[in-house]
Amino acid sequence: MAASFVPSNVLGRSGHTPPSDKLNIGLIGFGSQSLKMLPDWLKRPELQFTSVCDPNKESYDYPQWGAPNGELWGTPGGREVGRKLINGYYEQKYGKAAYNGCTAYADFRDLLENENDLDAVFVMTPDHLHATIATAAMKKNLMVGSHKPIGNFMKETRITCETAQETGMPTQLFAFRDQEENHHIHEWIHQGVIGKVYELHRWTNRPMWPQGTPYLPENTPPVPDGFDWDLWLGPSLPRTYSPDYTHTVFRGWHEFGGGCLADMGYYGLWTDWRVLNLGMPQIAEASANVVCDVREYRSGWVRNTVSFPQAATIQWEVPVKDSNEMIDVFWYEGGLRPITPKALGREEKKLPAEGVMYVGEDGIIVADYNYGNPRIHGVDNADEIAATLKAPDINLIDYTDEMINYFKGGKIPGEITLILRLLRKPFVLEIWRSERIRPTERTNV
Numbered sequence: 001m002a003a004s005f006v007p008s009n010v011l012g013r014s015g016h017t018p019p020s021d022k023l024n025i026g027l028i029g030f031g032s033q034s035l036k037m038l039p040d041w042l043k044r045p046e047l048q049f050t051s052v053c054d055p056n057k058e059s060y061d062y063p064q065w066g067a068p069n070g071e072l073w074g075t076p077g078g079r080e081v082g083r084k085l086i087n088g089y090y091e092q093k094y095g096k097a098a099y100n101g102c103t104a105y106a107d108f109r110d111l112l113e114n115e116n117d118l119d120a121v122f123v124m125t126p127d128h129l130h131a132t133i134a135t136a137a138m139k140k141n142l143m144v145g146s147h148k149p150i151g152n153f154m155k156e157t158r159i160t161c162e163t164a165q166e167t168g169m170p171t172q173l174f175a176f177r178d179q180e181e182n183h184h185i186h187e188w189i190h191q192g193v194i195g196k197v198y199e200l201h202r203w204t205n206r207p208m209w210p211q212g213t214p215y216l217p218e219n220t221p222p223v224p225d226g227f228d229w230d231l232w233l234g235p236s237l238p239r240t241y242s243p244d245y246t247h248t249v250f251r252g253w254h255e256f257g258g259g260c261l262a263d264m265g266y267y268g269l270w271t272d273w274r275v276l277n278l279g280m281p282q283i284a285e286a287s288a289n290v291v292c293d294v295r296e297y298r299s300g301w302v303r304n305t306v307s308f309p310q311a312a313t314i315q316w317e318v319p320v321k322d323s324n325e326m327i328d329v330f331w332y333e334g335g336l337r338p339i340t341p342k343a344l345g346r347e348e349k350k351l352p353a354e355g356v357m358y359v360g361e362d363g364i365i366v367a368d369y370n371y372g373n374p375r376i377h378g379v380d381n382a383d384e385i386a387a388t389l390k391a392p393d394i395n396l397i398d399y400t401d402e403m404i405n406y407f408k409g410g411k412i413p414g415e416i417t418l419i420l421r422l423l424r425k426p427f428v429l430e431i432w433r434s435e436r437i438r439p440t441e442r443t444n445v
Contacts, residue, residue, distance in 0.1 A: 027121075184374060201357040202355070
């Protein structure tokens with residue numbers, strides 16, 4: 001009998017994961033967010049990226065955030081950029097001169113039809129495609145990881161969650177951050193350091209993209225080579241192509257994004273709800289800036305039905321679960337923020353440009369947006385309390401580890417239970433008789 005040699009990666013030795021324990025992933029949408037998150041995913045031995053999909057073939061025109069520094073090109077994006085990065089990584093990992101194991105598609109439906117070895121898809125597209133792709137994948141018995149939001153409209157979100165329940169397919173939302181500081185804030189609040197909390201304030205200086213116009217773009221050049229505009233539109237109604245809709249700036253349009261709240265609200269309010277043990281909001285009220293122009297020598301207001309405002313505030317009245325108490329929750333965007341409380345003013349402190357504030361009967365807690373630099377104000381010996389009163393036995397959750405464990409048959413993440421509970425209200429499930437979801441609430445164009 002001749003000797004046979006089995007590669008260590010088959011046996012799972014020397015840090016390798018056996019193929020049977022790998023999850024084959026199709027990456028749908030390759031723009032700035034995929035470019036940011038893919039490097040960490042590639043390092044996970046349990047994940048094997050076998051396919052990438054994007055209606056854009058390859059370009060270098062994805063805007064980044066912040067002040068310009070003389071760039072001649074934008075960030076790269078498109079399916080070929082993703083395929084090259086994935087194949088290049090596995091070339092080095094497996095020591096192969098040429099690795100071509102990652103396929104590429106323009107249409108996600110072709111990927112779902114042809115890639116028979118997939119275990120899951122990661123949905124990293126603009127918001128308006130999330131629900132359509134996620135529901136199609138789950139109906140193909142594929143697990144789904146999706147960037148926030150779940151859907152661009154509430155009906156889409158409910159349809160997606162209903163599909164997850166009907167199919168029983170594991171899902172994960174890439175919107176959870178577990179910071180050590182929020183555990184300490186939780187401990188301060190539940191130890192009564194600032195008394196009973198009656199207000200929560202959270203604010204962001206977003207948008208960092210053009211937003212607030214009541215008019216559709218006039219910048220309508222020909223569709224670029226290698227870019228399938230119809231596929232990018234997906235379930236949306238037909239309209240003329242404009243680069244002012246696509247890539248990283250989609251967020252500001254009703255039809256394609258969710259504005260500042262969907263972009264940043266998830267990351268903070270998600271955890272605030274857990275810290276304060278909040279339930280379903282009972283009352284909501286919003287206000288926003290107005291837009292004016294001059295027509296026929298008259299200046300007046302213009303009703304904006306196509307894009308999110310430049311600045312806005314929202315107030316919710318929210319019950320505390322397992323109690324008869326209510327908390328007022330305030331959201332601010334576009335550079336708006338709360339008035340600096342007197343407790344901070346006396347200490348000559350200012351609120352950060354982005355942050356969160358818990359207001360209690362006996363004091364206030366203020367922190368940066370992601371809970372960094374938390375401080376107690378208006379309480380005697382606040383610094384001493386903050387230094388000594390720490391949350392015990394903190395076990396931070398890595399959402400990628402949590403997802404991998406769940407996808408491989410482990411415990412259901414608590415966040416999934418929270419989503420389903422918040423969405424568990426009677427609704428009529430209406431899906432157009434087509435391959436695409438077309439909710440009736442779409443904005444007219």
